[in-house]
Amino acid sequence: MPEKRLDVLTDRTVVVTRASHQASGLVEALRRHGARPVVAPAIAVVPPLDGGQPLDDALLRLEQFSWVAFTSPNAVAATLARADRRGVRRRFARIRVAAVGPATAARVEAELDRPANLVPDRNDAVGLAEAFGDPRPGDACFVPHSAQARPELVDGLRARGWTVDAVSAYRTVTPTLSDHLIADVAAADAVIFASPSAVGGHLSQIGERGVRGKVVCIGDTTAAACVESGLSVAAVASRPSNEGLVEAVAAALRAGEHPASS
Incomplete structure (x- = not known):
């Protein structure tokens, strides 16, 4: 139509x-x-001031996480570009992926050739945190985000008992x-x-x-x-x-x- x-x-x-x-x-x-x-x-999107070392460290131990949560298409792009540089993109096949909304989910599917496992009905950081279930023993969530990211997602997950590793994947200028x-x-x-x-x-x-x-x-x-x-x-x-x-x-x-x- x-x-x-x-x-x-x-x-x-x-x-x-x-x-x-x-x-x-x-x-x-x-x-x-x-x-x-x-x-x-x-x-404009540019690399983080820390040079990306904390992001590298998290990517090299990706198997320790049960989930990765993305709050923007920029976070997806920056994280997967860094994963390519470190030769670890294939490790994302074994981790569940949460995306804050349709645009971020579309970038996940474009980058990983599979849909996001979780997209909340409320498309913001609070909604994403609320959409997560309670963690099981050993569960941990990797959150690569903007250096200027607001704290709602990380704080919300930690309040529910999740272990969260949040690192800067990019910053905006x-x-x-x-x-x-x-x-x-x-x-x-x-x-x-x-x-x-x-x-x-x-x-x-x-x-x-x-x-x-x-x-x-x-x-x-x-x-x-x-x-x-x-x-x-x-x-x-x-x-x-x-x-x-x-x-x-x-x-x-x-x-x-x-x-x-x-």
Whole structure:
């Protein structure tokens, strides 16, 4: 069945703050509905400051873990790239894999040629921790994550009795935007955030100009980061996907056109 065009997006400018290597799918989805994306990466993915030695150490003793839990596609990519360098990718065949949501699960399947064993209904770190069962004797979970990761997953698992080894697989940094791009961002109708790190990065990029467009978030964790930073969230995607984000932008813009009467 053909995708229904969301006319409210026609000729509306929407800022995409995802890292450059992750932005294309969302950009294409917006363009299909007539929007004009402004690609302004708020984060770039780089190796951790510790040089990756703790990640190497965990990968070399992967057989000690019963689970590996991934909270982002970047964590999957960085971990498996490091596993390739150490020649241990094959060891992932014997470990159960948890993924925080559909995008992360899709990256797991692309990298490992098998589906994730666990994807929670609530697609955030709290939901992932809650989806784990109680540990059996000897159970341990390996959590390779961003150096700036929030503590909810690790704390939640440990509170349930899990032994957790959490290491940095990558970190995010904030790219510099040109003055021309910052001007385009300031004039946009909406801005999309898909991670808490993108919120902080974007705010540091635009400085005193502030966010003027409708703020749309991929989920509750990112929305909470916006609120903590003083931003008003216009809409949160009902599902953590490109289509869900596009629908949320449309809902936010419709609300702006037709404010509720008092």
